[in-house]
Amino acid sequence: MVILYYCVQKKLNLYKFGTVSIGVALVIGLTYTMFVLPSNAVGQSKIVSIVKGASNPSSTEPYNPSPLSVPVGATVTWINNDNTAHTVTQGNPSGNTPPNGFDSGIMAPGKSFTHTFGTTGNIQYYCTLHPTMLGEVIVK
Numbered sequence: 120m121v122i123l124y125y126c127v128q129k130k131l132n133l134y135k136f137g138t139v140s141i142g143v144a145l146v147i148g149l150t151y152t153m154f155v156l157p158s159n160a161v162g163q164s165k166i167v168s169i170v171k172g173a174s175n176p177s178s179t180e181p182y183n184p185s186p187l188s189v190p191v192g193a194t195v196t197w198i199n200n201d202n203t204a205h206t207v208t209q210g211n212p213s214g215n216t217p218p219n220g221f222d223s224g225i226m227a228p229g230k231s232f233t234h235t236f237g238t239t240g241n242i243q244y245y246c247t248l249h250p251t252m253l254g255e256v257i258v259k
């Protein structure tokens with residue numbers, strides 16, 4: 120009888136322990152999702168403006184801001200605020216363009232293009248229509 124009681128008691132304790140553990144794990148998980156993840160890269164987004172007169176060779180920052188530093192996983196959206204078409208194309212005009220790099224294609228005025236950066240590196244990009252337009256995203 121005593122042994123049986125002991126067994127039932129132990130099972131109840133185990134059950135209780137399990138419930139508490141799951142509860143604690145849920146709270147930790149939720150806290151992590153709500154506060155830690157957003158403060159890191161996930162969901163972080165930045166905007167780069169293609170400025171007015173960006174194709175003018177004297178334009179010092181046709182893509183603004185550039186260079187732009189972001190954490191891995193961040194999303195960058197380029198908006199064409201100029202009154203002429205441009206592209207956002209990974210690589211540089213010297214032909215150093217990766218085969219699977221991002222490319223907005225022709226962006227008419229007012230159009231935007233978004234890319235998410237999954238790995239670290241200094242990522243160069245340019246405008247295929249105006250090779251003086253250079254930009255860089257530094258992914259840390």
Ligand SMILES: [Cu+2]
Pocket residue numbers: 174204205206246247248249252
């Ligand atoms: Cu351009």
